[in-house]
Amino acid sequence: MADVQLLYIGGEWVKSRSGKTMPIRNPANGEVIAEVPDASTEDAAAAIDAAHRAFPQWSSLPAIERGRYLLRAHALLEERKDEIARLITLENGKPYEEAKKEVQFALGYFTWFAEEARRVYGEIVPPPVPHKRLWVLKQPVGVVAAITPWNFPATMVTRKIAPALAAGCTVVLKPASATPLTALAIAKAFHEVGLPPGVFNVVVGRNSSALGDAFLSDRRVRKIAFTGSTEVGKVIMRGAADQIKRLSFELGGNAPFIVFEDADLERAAEGAVAIKFLRVAGQSCICANRIYVHEAVHEKFMPLFVERVKALKVAQGFEEGAQIGPLINEQTLSKVEELVEEAVAQGAKVAVGGHRLTSGPYAKGFFFAPTVLESVREEMRVAREEIFGPVAPVMTFSSEEEIIRRANDTTYGLAAYFYTRDLSKAIRVAEALEYGMIGVNDASGYTHEIPFGGYKESGLGREGGKEGIEEYLETKSISLWIS
Ligand code: NAP
Numbered sequence: 001m002a003d004v005q006l007l008y009i010g011g012e013w014v015k016s017r018s019g020k021t022m023p024i025r026n027p028a029n030g031e032v033i034a035e036v037p038d039a040s041t042e043d044a045a046a047a048i049d050a051a052h053r054a055f056p057q058w059s060s061l062p063a064i065e066r067g068r069y070l071l072r073a074h075a076l077l078e079e080r081k082d083e084i085a086r087l088i089t090l091e092n093g094k095p096y097e098e099a100k101k102e103v104q105f106a107l108g109y110f111t112w113f114a115e116e117a118r119r120v121y122g123e124i125v126p127p128p129v130p131h132k133r134l135w136v137l138k139q140p141v142g143v144v145a146a147i148t149p150w151n152f153p154a155t156m157v158t159r160k161i162a163p164a165l166a167a168g169c170t171v172v173l174k175p176a177s178a179t180p181l182t183a184l185a186i187a188k189a190f191h192e193v194g195l196p197p198g199v200f201n202v203v204v205g206r207n208s209s210a211l212g213d214a215f216l217s218d219r220r221v222r223k224i225a226f227t228g229s230t231e232v233g234k235v236i237m238r239g240a241a242d243q244i245k246r247l248s249f250e251l252g253g254n255a256p257f258i259v260f261e262d263a264d265l266e267r268a269a270e271g272a273v274a275i276k277f278l279r280v281a282g283q284s285c286i287c288a289n290r291i292y293v294h295e296a297v298h299e300k301f302m303p304l305f306v307e308r309v310k311a312l313k314v315a316q317g318f319e320e321g322a323q324i325g326p327l328i329n330e331q332t333l334s335k336v337e338e339l340v341e342e343a344v345a346q347g348a349k350v351a352v353g354g355h356r357l358t359s360g361p362y363a364k365g366f367f368f369a370p371t372v373l374e375s376v377r378e379e380m381r382v383a384r385e386e387i388f389g390p391v392a393p394v395m396t397f398s399s400e401e402e403i404i405r406r407a408n409d410t411t412y413g414l415a416a417y418f419y420t421r422d423l424s425k426a427i428r429v430a431e432a433l434e435y436g437m438i439g440v441n442d443a444s445g446y447t448h449e450i451p452f453g454g455y456k457e458s459g460l461g462r463e464g465g466k467e468g469i470e471e472y473l474e475t476k477s478i479s480l481w482i483s
Contacts, residue, residue, distance in 0.1 A: 003033065003034040003035070003181075004021075004034070004035045004036075005034055005035070005036045005037070005180070005181065005184050005204075006037060006184075007037050007039055007043060007047075007201075007202060007203055007204060008184065008187040008188075008191065008200070008201055008202040009043065009046050009047045009050055009201050009202075009203070010046070010047075010049075010050030010053075010197050010198045010201065011050075011191065011195075011196070011197025011198060012197070013191075014037075015037050016037035016038055016039045016040060016043050016205070017040060017042045017043055017046070018038070018040050018042075020037070020038040020040075021035045021036060021037055021038055022035070022036060022037075022038040022177070022205075022206050023035055024036055024091055024178070024179075024180065024181060026090050026091070026093065027092070027093040027178075027325075027326045027327065027328050027329060027365060027366050028093045028316040028317060028325060028326045028364075028365040029316065029364045029365055030364045030365070033090045033091065033181070034091075034181055036180050036181070036184070036204050037204060037205075038204075038205050038206055038207075039203040039204055039205035039211065040205065040207070040210070041210050041211065041213070041214040043203050043205070044172070044174075044203050044205075044211050044214035044215065045214060045218070047172040047201035047202075047203050048143060048145075048172055048214070048215070048218050048220055048221060050197065050198035050201055051143040051144075051170040051171060051172050051198055051199070051201055051220075052143050052170070052198075052220045053198050054170045054196055054197065054198030054199045055140075055142060055143060055169075055170045057196065058165075058168060058169075058170055058196060058199045059139070059140045059168035059169070059170075060168075061168070063117035063118050063120060063166070063168070064117070064118055066114075066117055066165060066166055066168060067113075067114035067115065067117045067118060067166060068114070069165070069190070069193060069194075069195050070110045070111075070113060070114040070117075070162060070165060070166060071110065071111065071114045072193035072194075073110060073186075073189045073190050073193050073195070074107055074110035074111055074114070076189045076192060076193060077103075077107055077110075077186065077189045078107060080185070080189070081100065081103045081104065081107070082100065083185070084103045084154060084182060084185055084186075085099035085100040085102070085103045086099070087153075087181045087182050087185055088102060088103070088153050088154060088179075088182055089317035089318060089325075090181070090317075091150075091153060091178065091179045091180075091181050091182065092150060092151070092153055092178075092179050092280070092325075092328065093281075093317055093325040093326040093327075093328065093365070093366075094280050094281070094317060094325045095315070095317045095322035095323060095324070095325050096317050096318050096322070097322070098278070098279075098280070098323075098325075099317070102152055102154055102155055103154050105155055105448075106152070106154035106155040106157070106158040106159075107154075107158065108448045109155075109158040109159050109162040109163075109448060109464070110158060110162050112162070112448040112449075112464070112468075113162035113163045113165075113166040113468065113469060114162075114166060116163070116166060116466065116468070116469045117166035117167065117469070119466075120138050120167065120469060120473065121138070122135060122136050122137045122138055123135060123136040124136075131481060131482055131483070132479055132480065132481060132482070133479075133480045133482060134477070134478070134479055134480075135477075135478050135480075136475060136476065136477050136478070137475075137476040137478060138473040138474070138475060138476075139168070139473065139474050139476055140167045140168030140169045140472060140473060140474070141167070141169055141222045141223045141246055141472050141473065141474055142169060142170075142220070142221075142222035142223070143169065143170050143171075143172065143220050143221050143222055143223075144160075144164045144169045144170070144171050144172070144221070144222070144223045144224075144225055144472065145171075145172050145173075145174065145215035145221045145223070145224050145225070146160040146161060146164065146171055146172070146173045146174070146224075146225045146226075147173075147174045147208075147212065147215075147224065147225070147226045147227070147228065147236075148160065148173065148174070148175050148176060148183070148227050148228075149176050149227050149228045149229075150175075150176035150178040150179040150328055151280050151283045151284055151285075151328070152280070152284070153175065153176070153179035153181075153182035153183065154182050154186070156227050156250075157173060157175060157182070157183050157186055158186070159452070159463045159464060159468070160173075160225045160227070160463070161173060161186075161200060163463070163468045163469045163471065163472050164225065164472045165199065165200065166469060166472075167469050167472035167473050168472075169223070169472050170198060170199050170200070170201075171199070171200050171201065172201045172202075172203060172215070172221070173187075173200070173201065173202045173203075174202075174203055174204070174205070174208070174211050174212075174215075175202065175204060176228075177204065177205065177206045177208060178328055178329065180202070180204040183202055183204075184202055184204070187200060187201075187202045209235075212235075212236060212239070213239065216236070216239040216240055216242075216243075216245070217242075219243055221245065222245060222246060223245060223246035223247070223248070223471075223472070224236055224240060224245055224246075224247055224248075225247075225248045225471070225472075226247070226248070226249050226250070227249070227250040227251075228250075228251065229251065229252055230251040230252040230411075230412070230457045230458070233249045233251045233457075233459075236249075237249075246471075247460055247461070248459075248460055248461030248462075248463070248471045249459045249460040249461065250285065250452070250453060250454070250458075250459050250463060251285070251414075251454065251457060251458050251459045252285055252386045252412060252414070252457070252458060253285040253286055253287075253289065253386060253412050253413075253414030253415055253454065253458050254289045254290065254384070254385070254386055254410045254411075254412040254414075255275075255286060255287060255288050255289050255290070255412075255414060255415045255416055255417065255435075256288070256289070256290050256291075256292060256403075256406075256407035256416050256417070256418075256433075257271075257272055257275065257276070257288035257290065257291045257292065257416075257417045257418070257443070258292045258397075258403055258407060258416075258417065258418035258419070258429075259272075259291070259292065259293045259294060259297065259301055259418075259419050260294050260400075260418065260419060260420040260422070260425065261294040261296040261297050262420055262421045262422050262425075263294075263297070263419035263420055263421065263441075264419065264421065264441070265297060265300055265301050265304055266304060267419065267441065268301065268419040269301060269304035269305045269308055270308070271417065271419065271439075271441075271442070271443030271444075272288060272291055272305055272392065272443065273305070273308045273309060273312070274443050274444065275287060275288045275417060275439075275443035275444075275445075276288045276291070276390070276392045277309065277312055277323070277324060277370050277390050277392075278323060278324075279445070280325075281324045281325055281326070281327060281368075281389065281390045282387065282388065282389045282390040282391065283327060283328065283332070283388045283389065285386075285414055285415075285458075286414060286415035286437065286445070286446075287387075287388075288392065288417060288443070289383075289386060289387055289393075290376075290383050290393055290395065290407075291305075291392050291393065291394045291395070292394075292395050292396070292397050292403055292406070292407070293394060293395075293396055293397075294396070294397060294398070295396045295397065295398050298396050302351065302374070302394070305372065305392075305394075306351050306352050306372055309352050309353070309370050309371075309372050309392070310352050310370075312324055312370045314357060314362070314367055314369065314370065315361065316361055316365070319361075324367075324370055324390055325367075326362075326365040326366040326367050327366040327367070327368060327388075327389055328366065329366060330366060332366065332388060332389065333356065333366040333367075333368060333389070335388070335389075336368050336387060336388070336389030336390075336391060337355075337356060337368065339381055339382040339385065339387060339389075339391065340354055340355075340371060340373065340382065340391055342380070342381055342382070343373055343376060343380045343381070343382040343393065344373075346377070346380055347375055347377070348373045348374065348375050348376045348377075348380065348382070348393070349373065349374045349375045350371065350372075350373060351372040351373065351374050351394075352369075352370065352371060352372050353368075353369035353370050353371030353372065353390070353391075354369065354371050354373075355368075355369055355371075356368055356369070357369055368389055368390055368391070369390070370390045371390060371391040371392065372391075372392045372394060373391065373392065373393045373394065374394050376393040376394060376395050377395070378395065378406060378409075380393070383395065384410070386412070400425065400428070400429065404429065404432045404433065407433060408432075408433065408434045410456075411456055411457045412454070412456060412457055412458045413434050413435045413436060413454050413455030413456035413457070413458045414435060414436055414437065414453075414454035414455075414458035414459065415435055415436070415437040415438070415439070415454075416433045416435040416437070416438050416439070417438070417439040417440075417442070417443050418430075418433075418438075418439075418440060418441075419440075419441050420440075420441070426440050426441075434455050434456065435454070435455055435458075436451075436452075436453045436454040436455050436458065436459070436462075437452065437453075437454075446464070448464050448465075449464075449465060450464065450465045451463070451464055451465035451466075451467040451468065452464045452465070
């Protein structure tokens with residue numbers, strides 16, 4: 001019997017108003033792991049009501065007290081971190097060891113923003129005339145609707161709700177319909193530490209566009225914080241225009257991974273495997289999407305890379321040593337398969353992998369073999385679109401100027417990586433790449449302390465770092481006439 005969950009609205013656990021539910025399935029084997037309410041726009045409206053009612057009191061609490069709620073929830077979730085990781089593996093499919101790392105990282109946003117809440121400073125500004133005094137205040141934006149994807153069911157939630165709550169906003173969260181269980185477990189922790197009713201609400205439903213419209217059309221929702229595809233980001237941006245809602249977006253990517261001729265090739269191969277394959281089987285917005293190797297080292301680099309990819313263990317998430325889990329659903333799997341087949345038909349060569357895994361332990365899940373493609377050309381879809389799967393297209397280049405031009409020739413601009421031992425080149429290339437996040441000899445991801453976000457169609461605004469809380473604040477200028 002699958003676990004039955006409820007929505008979290010106004011500090012209470014409730015069924016959807018329609019009484020409808022939907023199953024949550026494990027993408028590794030298709031089993032139903034839980035039933036959750038299938039919320040409608042009425043549920044979204046109730047959650048907005050609750051968040052709106054809670055706002056005056058929550059926003060007037062001293063920041064240090066708001067921070068304490070985050071710290072208490074953090075402590076409780078720390079105790080439950082293995083349980084949360086288990087939920088992530090069940091609903092998302094990623095290997096349990098990887099899920100544990102995600103939980104640890106996700107919880108770090110609670111401590112970071114609990115501390116940042118106390119550093120939301122205003123300003124006293126020198127006036128241009130003697131009879132005036134000027135100052136600038138920061139105030140919370142209001143009710144925030146947060147919409148999150150399935151690939152990091154914990155991190156995508158905490159990176160939004162922690163700064164929002166710390167800033168004094170109240171939140172209605174709509175997690176991805178594939179992975180709502182982690183979000184509900186986070187809500188449970190807030191409930192147990194006594195967060196005032198309505199400050200944080202969770203609605204889950206499969207009609208995401210109707211729920212999105214409910215947020216967009218309600219004037220009490222002042223901001224939408226969205227992580228997901230660029231396509232849906234554009235729909236939300238258009239919808240937000242009517243009420244000029246505040247927006248912050250973390251969208252898709254097409255990250256270049258560049259290996260220069262003077263790189264440490266062992267480290268570069270290690271880094272390429274980590275950032276291409278070992279993050280949710282390639283289903284991360286900052287995964288390397290195009291691998292460029294200087295022609296002078298291509299022959300040396302390929303065996304180092306391909307051997308490591310061959311050694312990766314594809315398995316169900318709880319199996320010992322699992323490194324690559326399933327993709328999230330059939331649609332994602334088919335798209336990856338289609339991109340590979342199309343590239344091969346256009347002349348790409350499969351160095352390893354290249355196909356679905358369909359027998360034995362893979363029979364009921366959405367598994368794709370870790371794949372390296374050679375002889376890829378820039379115009380192929382596999383090099384232009386976000387792959388979102390364990391497929392590494394490799395291309396060569398011959399000069400720094402050429403590779404900067406090619407790396408920047410995309411509508412995306414989230415993350416980029418390159419390997420070199422030349423310090424001057426490292427500075428030149430890092431400054432020339434049109435991306436929000438650059439890893440120089442570093443493909444290990446990012447940390448809470450620096451901002452996360454993209455250029456161009458990869459996003460708007462930043463999460464994390466000291467910028468993260470700014471996204472949830474308004475600036476008020478006060479001018480006082482003194483006599
Ligand atoms: P998605 O289809 O855009 O969905 C993301 C979220 O938006 C889900 O909660 C989804 O609900 C909801 N949604 C879908 N259509 C909507 C609509 N019309 N109005 C309001 N909400 C709507 O993206 P995804 O496939 O889940 O996630 C993968 C994408 O996210 C990739 O492009 C990836 O690069 C991007 N991503 C970016 C970052 C970053 O920080 N830049 C991080 C992670 C992921 P349902 O689940 O119910 O459809």
